[in-house]
Amino acid sequence: xxxxxxxxxxxxxxxxxxxxxxxxxxxxxxxxxRAYVETPGVAAMLDLMMSADGLTETVRPAMLAQGLPPExxxxxxxxxxxxxxxxxxxxxxxxxxxxxxxxxxxxxEALTAFYSTPIGTSVLAKSQPMMxxxxxxxxxxxxxxxxxxxxRVQEEMQQ
Numbered sequence: 001x002x003x004x005x006x007x008x009x010x011x012x013x014x015x016x017x018x019x020x021x022x023x024x025x026x027x028x029x030x031x032x033x034r035a036y037v038e039t040p041g042v043a044a045m046l047d048l049m050m051s052a053d054g055l056t057e058t059v060r061p062a063m064l065a066q067g068l069p070p071e072x073x074x075x076x077x078x079x080x081x082x083x084x085x086x087x088x089x090x091x092x093x094x095x096x097x098x099x100x101x102x103x104x105x106x107x108x109e110a111l112t113a114f115y116s117t118p119i120g121t122s123v124l125a126k127s128q129p130m131m132x133x134x135x136x137x138x139x140x141x142x143x144x145x146x147x148x149x150x151x152r153v154q155e156e157m158q159q
Contacts, residue, residue, distance in 0.1 A: 029100035032108035037096050041115045041124040046095060048128060050088045052081035058128060061136040066143075 036042060048054035055077050063073045084091075099108060114120040 027105055027109075029103070029105055029108065030096060032105045032112070033096045033099035033103075036099055036108050036112040036115070037092060039112055039115050041121040045124050045128060046092055047088075050081075050084040050091065052078060054128070055081050055084065058132045058135075061132055062139055065136055065139045 037046070049058070059080065060073055060077060063076070064070065068076075103111070115124055
């Protein structure tokens with residue numbers, strides 16, 4: 001009786017494992033992408049991107065680097081935040097579609113697993129400020145390069 005009960009338990013566990021594996025194998029890229037986007041760290045990153053604080057942190061330095069006066073930037077940011085928050089759900093869906101289009105289910109599951117860890121959550125939290133720092137440095141260099149390119153294009157067109 002004991003042996004038979006143990007066999008049943010093992011059989012049930014094996015069946016459950018097979019069903020779970022079959023479900024995982026049947027997961028679509030969209031399903032995996034939705035799980036990724038709903039990961040707390042990714043969801044927080046998306047929320048920050050659409051919030052007044054997030055825009056102040058990310059967009060304000062770029063606007064100032066372009067030479068806009070701080071008082072104008074400070075008037076523009078609340079309007080931008082209001083419009084961004086109005087399309088938050090739509091942007092989340094766009095993220096799901098983009099992730100599903102560019103990554104395999106296996107890759108998405110690996111991203112989800114990583115960003116669900118404390119280190120992954122920390123990386124996500126630091127990614128936006130890192131990109132802001134990079135863009136504040138890169139934007140002036142890009143603008144200068146584009147100005148040089150425009151001068152060269154004008155010279156080329158005059159010949």
